[in-house]
Amino acid sequence: MARRRKLEAPSSADLSKLEEEFRSETSGAGSGRGLAPIAQVAADSAALSQPSSPEDRTRLAHLERREADLKGAETEGRLLVDLPVGDIDADAMVRDRSVIDADEMLELRLSIAANGLRLPIEVYELPETGEARVARYGLVSGYRRLMAVRELLGLTEDDRYKTIRSIIRPAADADAAFVAMVEENEVRSELSQFERGRIAVLASQQGAFLNVEDAVNKLYATGSKAKRSKVRSFALIFEELGDMLEFPDALSERRGLKLAQALRHGGEVILREALAERSVASGEEEGALIDTVIASMDAPKPDPKKGGRPKSRKHVSGWQNAETLVTSSGITIRRQTDSEGYLLRFEGSNVDSDLMDSLVEEIRALLEKS
Known part of the structure; x- marks a missing residue:
């Protein structure tokens, strides 16, 4: 028969030892330990469960809205920033205006010097190429404003002209950038028909559009069919005679349309020869030369089978x-x-x-x- 084990009550020393061990593991008093895990979780939950005041919640919501608005403005290109003028490549895009009037530039410089820049320029961030670059941004619109501020910096060395107020537009395709530039100039300053045709050709040559026809249709999408037709005519003049004309912007609309018609009928060679042989001193003189050449192309050709001088065509208006x-x-x-x-x-x-x-x-x- 098994013997029963006799139980003995713990001594006071044993109780003191157990109490000390329990206290050291749970309270951490004098031991350098933190709270037990369950105690830490309870403390954190209690801290998070404490409700914040209505003022704190309102302030936090306001800050979150402001942060979202600021990020949206930056993403959508609605944020104004001051950029160093040296960080902007003014020739990242071919400009539609080929001639800048010196008097207009002087007036613009004086206005900026007196009143500051009233309207920011528009830029876009240039893509990374892996090579060292000076400019970080390409100019979309505001070419004359940027040139005026740079000229003022060179003349005065004033710190206020070291930067220019700018809007950083979202990275856009080349065709959208060209459209933005043309739209601004159509509103702010009247372009000549030759300048409109020129930018359509250059934009298509840079690969922004499929061809000249596509460039005209997209750059002047809001214009009438007649306007786009005229731009195509002057685009043809730029393609065929752009390197020969001394005063292309002086071409009137009527003269330009006649010139385009002569080019379509195969008059390129005779027109280039005439422009190369004779120097002109003004737009009107160059226009008169073009009229003479076109008139000779329209003149009736003599019939070798008939003798004598050919009869001229006459009409009574x-x-x-x-x-x-x-x-x-x-x-x-x-x-x-x-x-x-x-x-x-x-x-x-x-x-x-x-x-x-x-x-x-x-x-x-x-x-x-x-």
């Missing part, structure tokens, strides 16, 4: 009858009627799609006024 009008340029306009209304018929060698687009636009404007 004015109303020929109640339905027929002949203009001084040789275009015949015939007015006809049918069961549905009136018809206008235009005849003559000078009639082309560009002229018809312009006529339709003029008729539309006339009818909308009435």
Whole structure:
């Protein structure tokens, strides 16, 4: 039969030892230990459960909204910053304005010196190429403003001209950047027809658009069909004669359209030869030379089978009858009627799609006024 084990009560020394060990493991008094895990979790939960005051919650929500607004403005290109003028590449894009008037630049410099820069420029961050670069940003709009501030810095060495107020636009495709530049200049300063055609050609050559047609349609998408047709005509002039013309911006719209028509009919060689052989001193003199060459191209060619001098074509301008009008340029306009209304018929060698687009636009404007 098994013997029962006799239990003995712990001595006071044993109790003191157990109490000391328990106290050292739980309270950490005098031992350098932290709270037990369960005690730490309870303390943290209690701290987090303490409700903040309404003022603190309102202030925190306000700061979060401000941070979100600031980040959104930066992402969407609505944030104004002061950038060093040396960090901006003014020629990152081909500019649509080929000539800057010296008097206008002087007036702009004086205005900035007196009143500061009233309107910021627009830039975009240039992509990393892995090579050392001076400029971090490419200019979208504000070319003259940037040039004026740089000139003021060179003249005065004033610290206030070392930076320029700017808007950093989001990284955009090349075609969108060109459209932004053209839109600004269309609003702020009247471009010549030649400048419009020039930027369409250069933008397509840089790969921003598929071709000149695509460039014109996207750069001047808000313009009328007649306007885009005129821009295409001057784009052709820039492509064929841009290196020969001394005063291209002096080309009037009417003269330019005639010149484009002559180029479409194969007149490039004779026009280039004429411009190369004769120097001109003004835009009007160059225009008169172009008119002479075009007139010689339109002149009737002699028939070798016939002797003598060829008969010249003559026309009498004015109303020929109640339905027929002949203009001084040789275009015949015939007015006809049918069961549905009136018809206008235009005849003559000078009639082309560009002229018809312009006529339709003029008729539309006339009818909308009435």
